[in-house]
Amino acid sequence: MPVTIKDVARRSGVSKATVSRVLNNIPVVREDTRRAVLEATRALGYTPDALARGLTTKKTRTVALVVSDIRNPFFPEVARGVEDLLNNYNYNVMLCNTDGRPEKEEAYIRLLLEKRVDGIIFASVKMGASDLSRLQKRGLPFVLAGRTLPGADADVVVVDSVLGGYQATMHLLQLGHTRIGYVSGPAGVSASVDRHRGYEQALRHNGLDPSPELVAVGDFTQEGGYAGASRLLSLEKPPTAIFCANDIMAIGALEAIYERGLKVPEDVAIVGFDDIPFARLRNIQLTTVMYPKYDLGAIAARMLIERIENPAPDRLAKQVILPPRLIIRRTCGFHLGRSTPGATT
Amino acid sequence: MPVTIKDVARRSGVSKATVSRVLNNIPVVREDTRRAVLEATRALGYTPDALARGLTTKKTRTVALVVSDIRNPFFPEVARGVEDLLNNYNYNVMLCNTDGRPEKEEAYIRLLLEKRVDGIIFASVKMGASDLSRLQKRGLPFVLAGRTLPGADADVVVVDSVLGGYQATMHLLQLGHTRIGYVSGPAGVSASVDRHRGYEQALRHNGLDPSPELVAVGDFTQEGGYAGASRLLSLEKPPTAIFCANDIMAIGALEAIYERGLKVPEDVAIVGFDDIPFARLRNIQLTTVMYPKYDLGAIAARMLIERIENPAPDRLAKQVILPPRLIIRRTCGFHLGRSTPGATT
DNA sequence: CTGAAAGCGCTTACAG
DNA sequence: CTGAAAGCGCTTACAG
Numbered sequence: 001m002p003v004t005i006k007d008v009a010r011r012s013g014v015s016k017a018t019v020s021r022v023l024n025n026i027p028v029v030r031e032d033t034r035r036a037v038l039e040a041t042r043a044l045g046y047t048p049d050a051l052a053r054g055l056t057t058k059k060t061r062t063v064a065l066v067v068s069d070i071r072n073p074f075f076p077e078v079a080r081g082v083e084d085l086l087n088n089y090n091y092n093v094m095l096c097n098t099d100g101r102p103e104k105e106e107a108y109i110r111l112l113l114e115k116r117v118d119g120i121i122f123a124s125v126k127m128g129a130s131d132l133s134r135l136q137k138r139g140l141p142f143v144l145a146g147r148t149l150p151g152a153d154a155d156v157v158v159v160d161s162v163l164g165g166y167q168a169t170m171h172l173l174q175l176g177h178t179r180i181g182y183v184s185g186p187a188g189v190s191a192s193v194d195r196h197r198g199y200e201q202a203l204r205h206n207g208l209d210p211s212p213e214l215v216a217v218g219d220f221t222q223e224g225g226y227a228g229a230s231r232l233l234s235l236e237k238p239p240t241a242i243f244c245a246n247d248i249m250a251i252g253a254l255e256a257i258y259e260r261g262l263k264v265p266e267d268v269a270i271v272g273f274d275d276i277p278f279a280r281l282r283n284i285q286l287t288t289v290m291y292p293k294y295d296l297g298a299i300a301a302r303m304l305i306e307r308i309e310n311p312a313p314d315r316l317a318k319q320v321i322l323p324p325r326l327i328i329r330r331t332c333g334f335h336l337g338r339s340t341p342g343a344t345t
Numbered sequence: 346m347p348v349t350i351k352d353v354a355r356r357s358g359v360s361k362a363t364v365s366r367v368l369n370n371i372p373v374v375r376e377d378t379r380r381a382v383l384e385a386t387r388a389l390g391y392t393p394d395a396l397a398r399g400l401t402t403k404k405t406r407t408v409a410l411v412v413s414d415i416r417n418p419f420f421p422e423v424a425r426g427v428e429d430l431l432n433n434y435n436y437n438v439m440l441c442n443t444d445g446r447p448e449k450e451e452a453y454i455r456l457l458l459e460k461r462v463d464g465i466i467f468a469s470v471k472m473g474a475s476d477l478s479r480l481q482k483r484g485l486p487f488v489l490a491g492r493t494l495p496g497a498d499a500d501v502v503v504v505d506s507v508l509g510g511y512q513a514t515m516h517l518l519q520l521g522h523t524r525i526g527y528v529s530g531p532a533g534v535s536a537s538v539d540r541h542r543g544y545e546q547a548l549r550h551n552g553l554d555p556s557p558e559l560v561a562v563g564d565f566t567q568e569g570g571y572a573g574a575s576r577l578l579s580l581e582k583p584p585t586a587i588f589c590a591n592d593i594m595a596i597g598a599l600e601a602i603y604e605r606g607l608k609v610p611e612d613v614a615i616v617g618f619d620d621i622p623f624a625r626l627r628n629i630q631l632t633t634v635m636y637p638k639y640d641l642g643a644i645a646a647r648m649l650i651e652r653i654e655n656p657a658p659d660r661l662a663k664q665v666i667l668p669p670r671l672i673i674r675r676t677c678g679f680h681l682g683r684s685t686p687g688a689t690t
Numbered sequence: 691c692t693g694a695a696a697g698c699g700c701t702t703a704c705a706g
Numbered sequence: 707c708t709g710a711a712a713g714c715g716c717t718t719a720c721a722g
Binding site (some may be wrong): 004005006016017020021049050051052053054056057 | 700
């Protein structure tokens with residue numbers, strides 16, 4: 001019933017091979033036979049079967065994007081960057097939500113392997129470096145986007161989180177804060193660890209000793225930000241400013257602060273990280289460190305395509321480090337134009 | 346190099362057919378041969394090739410989700426619902442952003458046809474009913490999620506937008522408003538038209554005549570909401586309340602209101618539609634009509650799978666209408682507990 | 691319960 | 707410039 005290359009061949013009076021050639025733009029074909037084939041293709045409404053093609057070419061032109069949860073506002077931007085770039089090269093993207101759970105991730109990997117995707121972009125990874133190298137051995141290209149994995153010899157694109165953490169903290173220091181809290185992401189995650197590092201560097205550059213009690217462990221969720229900030233605020237000497245390792249946690253932190261009847265930024269200043277869309281809302285105006293999310297996705301996609309179309313197994317892993325950029329809005333209190341934060345209450 | 350079913354067959358001393366049978370859980374196989382095959386599968390690290398399988402079975406177990414832009418916060422929730430349900434049935438989801446542009450949509454359709462996806466979920470459609478029926482003739486199942494298309498004889502799941510619009514408007518009326526504006530979506534889009542209808546019904550039920558000057562045409566974007574609300578606010582007799590056809594536009598409307606130095610809800614009350622995540626943020630507290638987005642996706646996915654796995658071409662189109670639910674927060678002014686809105690300034 | 695064979699719809703050397 | 711043939715890796719009647 002459905003029309004195949006055979007039908008087109010018959011109708012245009014040539015062989016399947018020739019049809020295949022014109023459809024794949026292999027330039028040898030004579031112009032008039034080319035036209036005849038195209039005409040037959042149109043007339044029959046022929047749609048090539050990508051499965052059959054893939055079976056012989058070993059290419060599917062589809063790529064997987066692994067995220068923890070697309071509902072996390074960080075990821076849609078990344079996904080869009082990925083897809084837009086992929087489209088330019090005629091690739092499709094398969095969406096994989098893992099909730100950061102290793103079993104889900106594994107299940108997906110298995111599935112993706114079966115479906116013969118050409119490559120994977122991990123915007124979230126739970127596997128260890130060793131599992132990833134298994135992928136490499138299987139010959140499945142991948143790139144890490146927004147995460148690094150110690151020991152993984154893989155293509156990576158990330159923002160410079162150390163620098164970003166430094167900028168955020170430095171800004172608060174310049175506004176006069178000396179007790180600055182940090183609400184981290186999950187332990188061991190590079191983005192969180194690096195931002196912590198930048199935070200400590202900034203403190204030290206200002207002659208301050210990082211104090212462990214000012215660091216609360218979060219998890220990149222709003223609830224985590226709420227809990228982390230709550231802990232910091234109930235300190236005997238609470239911080240006058242809090243740097244949150246991402247914006248969602250900053251939102252949670254805002255909740256915690258308001259709940260105590262405190263004001264932002266008058267009582268507590270807040271700086272986040274990522275610049276997710278609602279950070280700029282008039283009623284939020286979150287000061288934060290811009291993560292070029294769309295670019296992250298687009299660059300990751302480009303790197304992946306490069307790997308796919310030019311497979312040199314011994315090629316060195318490429319690392320792209322994007323610059324962070326501090327975006328000053330209201331929650332840091334910059335507009336207050338003073339340098340005695342927390343002293344006004 | 347890569348291991349195929351043939352290798353497994355050889356190693357376990359059976360035919361490819363038998364290997365296929367155990368891998369597909371066809372119960373006829375004797376237990377010990379079954380075990381031998383499984384053992385060989387594991388030992389060789391065999392991964393079935395879904396392309397080859399698909400080529401013979403005519404099933405890919407992948408489904409496409411078409412959205413206008415995943416960065417629109419409405420869609421990630423839908424996508425998650427789709428994916429979660431699909432996963433239960435061992436399907437994958439391909440993400441397709443069209444920006445609501447017909448060329449992009451067409452290009453994707455063509456691609457999806459080539460890739461032999463088993464079905465499509467349209468959370469956004471630009472094609473006309475006639476193009477969709479072409480899909481039907483091609484035998485490609487699809488369902489419309491959140492949109493209806495007049496004349497399209499297709500499976501559909503939507504929220505009752507007439508009722509939702511009615512609830513939103515009725516609520517404002519009960520708070521004492523009599524001049525209520527409406528910022529619509531794009532002309533012709535069912536969600537917008539229906540909400541408008543509900544809005545007018547509510548007005549009439551209260552003996553009010555809908556006034557055309559109180560309706561501004563928007564487009565479901567923040568900018569559209571800003572522009573629409575701006576127009577309403579510069580009326581000689583501006584409305585004291587505005588119902589926006591979706592939450593993003595409500596955000597834009599808030600901007601417009603604040604920009605004029607007006608207060609929400611004291612000067613202008615606002616009600617949105619969708620209940621996207623940030624509507625509930627402490628600093629926003631948008632009163633809105635809940636759209637069960639996750640369920641929308643999950644139900645659409647279930648309907649699609651049903652169509653796919655049980656293809657009766659003459660089966661009647663199914664319509665699922667979800668109930669909307671008014672969520673009262675702050676922007677409507679309910680908490681003010683009075684009934685003379687707009688009269689306090 | 692199992693196997694041999696055909697077939698799914700392409701692409702790609704190989705010849706000419 | 708074009709075609710015949712093999713092959714990609716599965717599944718599925720059909721026989722036995």
